[in-house]
Structures are given as structure tokens and as C-alpha cells.
Amino acid sequence: MLKRWLLPLVMIVLMLSGCGATLESSDSEGTNDAATEDLGTDVDQAGEDSDQAQNEVNNESSENEAATDTAVNDDITDTGETSTEDTNPIEASGNMTVHFIDVGQGDSILIETASGNVLVDAGNWNGRAVIDYLNRRGVTHLDLMIATHSDADHIGQMPLILDALTVDEVWMNGVESTSKTFENTINLIMEKDIVYYEPEVGDGIDFGDVAIDVLGPITKTNDANKDSIVTKVTHGTIDILLTGDAGIKEEATMINQFGTGLQSEILKLGHHGSNTSTSAAFLETVKPEAVIISASEKNSYGHPHEEVVARLIKAGVDVYQTSQHGDVVFQSDGQKLKLIEANDYPTTPVVTKDDSTNETKEDTTVAPPVQSPAPDAQADDTTNKQDVQSGACVDINTASKEELMTIIHIGEERADQLIKLRPFDSVDQLTRIKGIAAGRLKDIKTENKACVR
Template structure:
């Protein structure tokens, strides 16, 4: 509830940092699937004959970020809100004529997942915001908390084993069971089940957290898996794939991004299970339609997933451990970078006390640090 928001704001205050389009014109390609491993492709839309309500799950092309819209029986759920430097999420929601959003889930505080959360709350009537409870000192996160506090939106911290019903859609919380201050690893992870068709979302949770999900007594089997951490090899273990046994895997990544997303070994592992892989970097916005018995996968454009470019470390979203891979950046400087971000460019690192021009020159020469992907 709102009391928890004040706790998070006080955490940020203690750090001294409380400061204040997707083109849908291309006709989609459609795949029809009857929830069996033997999939039959078709250029024609699936015909739903049983009169059941159709749920639509929109994996929005937000570049190097993440955002998914679910529409079911008059309800709307948004999982993550894209990158802080863009407006694709807001634009897409307006294109879909969304007025009210019943639940917005911020899987974790990274700026490429909650980047437009404050704007979403400002532009739409939002019923609840779900977050893990982990905090960030970034302006993006602070703005999101302030937007929640200034609105009538309820604040919820879901935990493993919680179950919610939204119309005929069942939401099971897979993770976290508790928080220890590891935002990415403790991403809010969910299984959404509509009839016989399941969807899994894990934010940026890693293989260790995937194993924790496996170790619960929750059935992880699902037809559609949203690949963790943009298809990075920090997620999507073989054990997790075996537990989920997806028929379709979808990842969100920026076209020609410099992080190596999706990683080739992840794509190979998924394809080796017989699942088909789609990515927003090559397919644009991806929409899955289901009546709870069968489903369609509709893509904005055709494309084959390929590995991203040479990896870089985005100083606006990287973890402390990742930042310490950058030349001259130790634990203390990494903490200062996290506290001061977001940055507009790499050169602003000299604003960190102790990082001078010499260190900046070394960072630029190394070529590992970047802004965006």
C-alpha cells in the first residue's frame, strides 16, 4: 500500500537523491497453433469457433527495453514500461485506445523496464502498480514512486505463491519470495494462465532465480515463454526450459543492439527444444491471441533472430558487478554511478567524484561502457 511507497522514498532520501511508435501499418504475419508441439503454420488467421473471449498479449517493440500489454475480458495489464528515453509504450497504448490499466507490473527498477512508468500513471487511469520492493536511486525510479504517491493508484508487492484472478485470467507469482537488495535477480516473475494456455514472464531474473522457481511446487509448464533478460545467457537455463517446455519463446531487444542480445547459445538451446523463437528486434511488435484453447502468433514483420553486436555495458542499467568490468571502476565508483544515473553520455562520468579525465580516457579507449544499446 502507500505506506510502502513512503518507505522507498525515505530510502532514496537517505541517499540524497530525491530530485525531482511502433508503426502498425505493416500487415502482420500469423501463425496458428493448437497448443501441441506439432505446429501447423498458416497465412490465414485462426478461426475461433467456440465463442470464447479472446485474450491478446502484445509484446511491444520498445527497442532495447521491455513492455508487454495483456487485454482480456475488458481488463488491461501492462508488464514493464519500456525505456526512459522513449515514448513507444505511451504511443502504443494510445494506438490501442487503452483508457484504463488495471495492473501495471514493474518487474524491477531498471530504467529500460520502468522507463515510462511515471508517464503511464500520468496518462492513464491505473488501478494498481506491482513492484518487488527493491529500490533504486535513479531519477527514473524516484519519478515513478512520486507518480504513484500523487495518484489514486494502489501499490502492491507480490510474493511467491500469491494467486490473483483477473476475470478468467489466473496470475501466479513465481518470484521473489523475499527481497535482499538484488533488483534484477529479484524481478517480479509471473505465470499467466488463460484456459489451457500459459504465459511466463521473469523480467531480468537469472538462472539461480529460475532454479528457485523450479524448486517451488508451482507448475511452470507454459506454452509461451518470455525469455529473461532480453535473451541474455544470464537467464534461460536448460533446467528452466525443461520445466517450462515452451512451444513459443519471445524476447524483447533492440535492433542491432550492442549487448549481444539475444545470445546465440540461448537461441540454440530454445530451438533445440523444438520451440519457435520470435524477437521484437527482427519481428517488431508481436501479438499472441488465444481463446484459452488455441493461439495465434502475429508478427509485424518477418525475421530470423540473430545474435546482437559486440557487448557493451550500459552505465544507466548495469549492475554493480557489471560496472566494475569497466576500466578504472571499482565498487565505490560503481555505487556512485548507480546513485547518480541516468547519464546522457559517457563523458558525464567525470561528474563522479574521483573520476577524472585520465580515467574517462581509459574508459573511452576500452570501449566497453555505453549509453543505450
């Protein structure tokens, strides 16, 4: 039976081969489609179901690949617009682009490399500046997200980002917070099965020729600011130091540990330019060419503090303030840095002659009492569970000495200390006051009177 139709079939095939030599590729595809249709309805339906399932997988894979391609193909211009060219300027030139995003009163730094994207901090809880910036840049995938600490002006938009973008790994310092922002962040990390890690000094990660090394905290205190994750980003001979809200004591510890190893071309100023950070000794050790102050204009904390600004002027460094320069973007080729975006504004801050004498103050000078914060500068109203019951709340940042003394364990002496140490980002930071440790802090929180609004 087989032999009877085999010869005619061979002849037909030979004829078709001769005729089809001039056919377009689309005709071949049409022939294949027709052959497929001849297989029958049941087979067609099964094939469609299989194709649909495969297409869903392919679409998801394509979206992920497109996200990665978009993230690394963006070309920075003076206007901050995304390039539409098919070339990959970052990968082609081996560049690293670092964006200090204008998030108002908070921190957020995007690091773009040919091998991955890293976001350090995510701005304040009451805005969308970070997620909107990432959207404008076409960034849909983050290889690593580092939260220097759990304050709401550093992890504020993490829930938005974790929900909208693909994030491979998250680093946090392990100091918990009672804010809803923190709870939502942790819930999303668990829900999306994102790799979670609490790095130690000496840990690091490489993205091609860009290295990120952890330099702090050297000694953990369970205080959010003091335990800020400090990282040094290295690209060839270029170094960028990111310190979160680490204070003067933490700076001194890093000086003792690393010495000249702290030297960096760019320093992101600790604690938004507060005088609780950036000691003269630290500035002298790091020897930055430029510093970044990430703070909102006329914020209620008075950041950057005058003595810090005077110290920067004396050191002769370029000072970029997001409140004035907007988004500040640098690009590194591994040998030199290039400023590619910033508002046209003087890099030398202006202080009066009298103010400049503040440089002689001790580095341990603390911030003055804060006035009632403006609505856009208020902390997350859920930063502490005590905040919910506002009727019984004694705001430790604005209350009078007499009001503070109504809080358990806060007598006259501790009330004076508290006022000198303002502002506080959360009730948990009352452990900065001498004599208040974990036990007394627990009593204060149980009383449910102290709060930060």
C-alpha cells in the same frame, strides 16, 4: 379558490392530451423546456449551475466508461489497427490478447481481457514506444500495472503512462533505485493515490477467466534483477510465463518450488536473452512452444547471447525477437493460441556452426565486457546520483581494470570479477561481486566515483 380554477385546468389538460397524441417526442421536450423557462430567471440560473456541475461529473464518467469500452472493444488485425465495429470481439469470444511490444532494449507486455487490462513493464526511459502503442490501441485505462523491477529499461515510461492514463493499481518488487525515473514513478503513484502493492509468491489476481499468479521472487535479495516479479498468466489451458530479468539461480529456485507447474506455451526470455538467464534446465522444465526476446537490434550488450540462441534452436522452439519481428501479438481462446501480428521474418535464428558449440558452456556463463554503448542504448543518465558528476565518474561498464581499481573497495581481484560480471544496470548491482555487501556498497556510493552512464 382552488376549486374555481381546478375544473378549467382539467378541461385544458384533457384538450391538450387529445391534441398532443400525434405530437413528436421533440415537441414534448419543447413543452417541458417552455414550462421550465416559466419558472423564472433565478431558478434557471441555479439550474444551469447545477447542470454544469452535473455535466462535468457526467463527462468525466463518460470518458472513463469510453476508455474502458475502447480498451476492451479493440479488435486485433494483421495490421494492428483498431476495429471501428461496435461489437466487442474480446468479450464476445472470451479471448485474451497478449502484446509483446517492440520497445527496443527493454520489456513491455500488454494483456487485454474482457474484464480488464494489465501492463507488465513499461519499456526504456529514453523512448515513447509503450505510451504510443497504448494510444494507438485506444487504451486509456489500466486495471493493473506490474513493474517486474526498477531498472530504467523496465519502468522507463511509467511516469508518462501514470500521468496520461487511469491506473487502478501498481505492483513493484520493493527494490528501490536512485534514478529520476523511479522517483517520478513513486511520486505519481502517491500523487494520484494509486493502490500500491509488493506481491509475494502465492499472490494472484483474476480478470474474468484470466488468472495472473506470482511465482517469484521466492527468496528476496534486494537486488533489482534477482528480485524480479515473475508472473504466470493462465487462460484456460494456455499459460504464459513472464520472468523479468530473473537469473539462472532464481530459475533453479522456481524449478525446485514449482516443477512442472512452470510449463507454459509462451516464455518471455529472462534478461532480454542474456546468458545470465534461461538455463537449459529451465527451458526443459517450462517446455515452451514459443519464446519472446525483447531487445534492440545490435544492442551494446550482445543480447540475445549466442549460447542462449543455440539452446533455443536445440529445444526446437519458435523464437520471436522484437528487433526482427516488431510487435508480437498472440490471441488465446483458452484452448489454443493464434499468432495475429508479427513481421514476416523467420522464427528460427541463424547461428554459425562454430557458435552453436556454445551450448556446451556452463549455464552460469556471464556476459562479456560491454563496449561503449550507442546513444540509443545508454542507461538512464540519472540511474545513479554519481552519474551527475560525469567528470569524476568511473563507468563500471566500460572502465579499464586500472580505472576500476581507483574505486574504494575495488582491488585487483574484485576488478577482475567486475569485468566478468558486466554489464551492470546500476551501481547498486556491485553487490554481485564477492565481498561487496551493503556496507561496502554504501562506501562506494559515498565516494561518488563509480557510475553507470
